[in-house]
Amino acid sequence: MGRDWWTGAMDARLPAPLRPGDTIAVTAPSSGVPPTLQPRLDLAIAGLRRRGFEVVEGVCLRDTTDTHVSASREARADELMALLVDPDVHAVIPPWGGETGIDVLPWLDLDLLAQCDPTWYVGFSDTTTTMLPLTLQAGWATLHGSNLMDTPAVESNKPPVRTLTRAGRARRSASGAVSITVVVPTEIRTAITM
Structure with missing residues (x-):
């Protein structure tokens, strides 16, 4: 962790990603x-x-x-x-x-x-x-x-549902759930899973 010589600001350190069980x-x-x-x-x-x-x-x-x-x-x-x-x-x-x-x-x-x-x-x-x-x-x-x-108040045992559908579209299902499509290039997908 270093400080910027001009402003005195520190580099921000990221905590570990949250995972179930944390x-x-x-x-x-x-x-x-x-x-x-x-x-x-x-x-x-x-x-x-x-x-x-x-x-x-x-x-x-x-x-x-x-x-x-x-x-x-x-x-x-x-x-x-x-x-x-x-x-x-x-x-x-x-x-x-x-x-x-x-x-x-x-x-x-x-x-x-x-x-x-x-x-x-x-x-x-x-x-x-x-x-x-x-x-x-x-x-x-x-x-x-x-x-x-x-945070949304949900009394169900199921978390709010979001699904991915066809590229370039966002839709709302009959239940009110929003479907959003995200196209992720292969090189970014690979970096995320590493």
């Missing part, structure tokens, strides 16, 4: 999930499990008092740090952003994180408050993508 941790570095939304959280976590992932919940995740944050800033930072450095955790996904995520920054040990193997940290909106120093100062690639509570 562990995903869910914690709230900002706002905890209030009791009224916990059934929705349970559906989102069940969706991860249906896809073959092990899921661990942080103690800061569920806000039992409905007070906007489920723990002190120190406790939320300690939990986030513990999950990010745990070699058995392959991804950390907050339920959502939240304006109180900035409160944990002074308690994140970015020097320690720079020495650890990276873990996927996924989210957007206010989650970028904690993602940005993780990338710029610890050199970890983070994933700007859906927060856990924004």
